[in-house]
Amino acid sequence: MTTKQILSWQQALQQCVSSLDELADLIPAARDLICKNAHSAFPFKVGRRYLAKIDPNDASDPLLLQILPQAIEMKENAAFSADPLQEQHYNPLPGLIHKYAHRVLITVVGSCAIHCRYCFRRHFAYEDNRPGTKGLEAIYDYLRLHPEVNEVILSGGDPLLASDALLYAITQHLSEIPHIQRVRIHTRLITTIPERVTPALIDALTHTRLRSIIVTHCNHPRELDEDIALACNTLVQHNISLLNQSVFLAGVNDCAKTLVALSEALFSCHILPYYLHSLDPVLGSAHFDLSLKKQRALYRTMQKELPGFLVPKWVKEIPGEKHKITMR
Ligand code: SF4
Structure with missing residues (x-):
């Protein structure tokens, strides 16, 4: 087929x-x-x-x-570990990660439609972090007690593998917590299975007072196509903001021409480049690592070749820091 x-x-x-x-x-x-x-x-x-x-x-x-x-x-590599971001230290409830003051992350499901070899959650204990209905109730209770949290990130796995009914229920419950303003969805589904954009999904993301943001994950311009652009256009027409995060990956996008083309292709699909991550040192991914010198040289060229709004922020996540570190 x-x-x-x-x-x-x-x-x-x-x-x-x-x-x-x-x-x-x-x-x-x-x-x-x-x-x-x-x-x-x-x-x-x-x-x-x-x-x-x-x-x-x-x-x-x-x-x-x-x-x-x-x-x-x-191949063993001492600098690479199973939990490079030490998420287990910020996991107050099953399915909830609370690393930064004003936002939390819910691991809605533990599966994905694509397995990315460099994924920093490739060793994540999803079996202990599937919240289920009771777990979600506990997360809502936690959020009610944390008025400083104004944004909830739905992640995974891929949260868009959840049913529309579950996504609808989650956004409904979150919108009943007055201090929650935004729901952000981190997904690789829109750019791999754009058929996921259905009226029921849009309803699940727009029926509440919350602002919805989808953060796609795309590392190379050839991942995008016309169907993806159409699906993204539908999302934007429903006032859902689209951002992209990518990762510096040796052999994949370690070429300025590719990274510039990626930003241009994303914008053609109505997506703004948001983050360009340095690789998280997860066990099994060392062959994707690029030297800082190389990353810096690539980034400088992107800055020269692209308008500012198409240059993603180059960031690195360091466990224990209060925010991602902006690289220069
Ligand atoms: S889709 Fe996202 S969570 Fe799933 S394997 Fe890829 S990077 Fe990891």
Whole structure:
């Protein structure tokens, strides 16, 4: 079945590829690089729309590298750990992370439609952090006792894998807490399965007084396409703000031309570039790391080539800091 024949986001999700044999059949260039041990440590998974954009004969395709389980992931590296942001220290309730004063993060679901090899939550204890109905009630109670919190981030996993009914209920409950002003959704679904943008989703995000913001996650301009632009246009027309976060990744976007093209392509899809993260040092991702010198040189070129509003903030997260660190 081609992506054009897919009727719903649930069908697209069901058709995600998670078999290494199928990956090798569809992308022959990946065959010799696939590592079963890396897949056991963090299973391979990707949607067909994304997969269709990979050159089947290019083992260094930047889209392939983001999802390919490779032997290099198994190499020990003392500077890389399972919980690089020490989120376990900021986890007062199952499913709730409260790191910064004015915002909290809820891990609504523990699954994703794509498994990004550099994900800083690739070792996250999702089994202890699925809040469920009771857990969500406890989170709302916590928020009522924390008037300093004005923004709630729905994350995961990918929060847009939750049902529309659950998202509707969450935004409804949050809007009943007077000091909550915004709900922000961190997702890779809009740019991998744009069929997720449905009237029911829009209703779930717009039926309350809360301002809704969707933060997409895209690292390379080739991830975007016309269907994604159309889905994003629908969101913007409903007053949902769209921002993007990306990560400096060796082999994927370690080229100024690519990063400039990414900002331009995002804006063509109605998305503003928001953050460009330095890689979080999570176990298994060291091969994506770029030297600070290289990151700085790339960023300087972006500043020269792009208007200010298309230059994302280059940031790094350091455990224990009260906010992300702006890099220069
Ligand atoms: S979609 Fe987001 S949470 Fe899921 S694996 Fe990728 S980076 Fe991690």
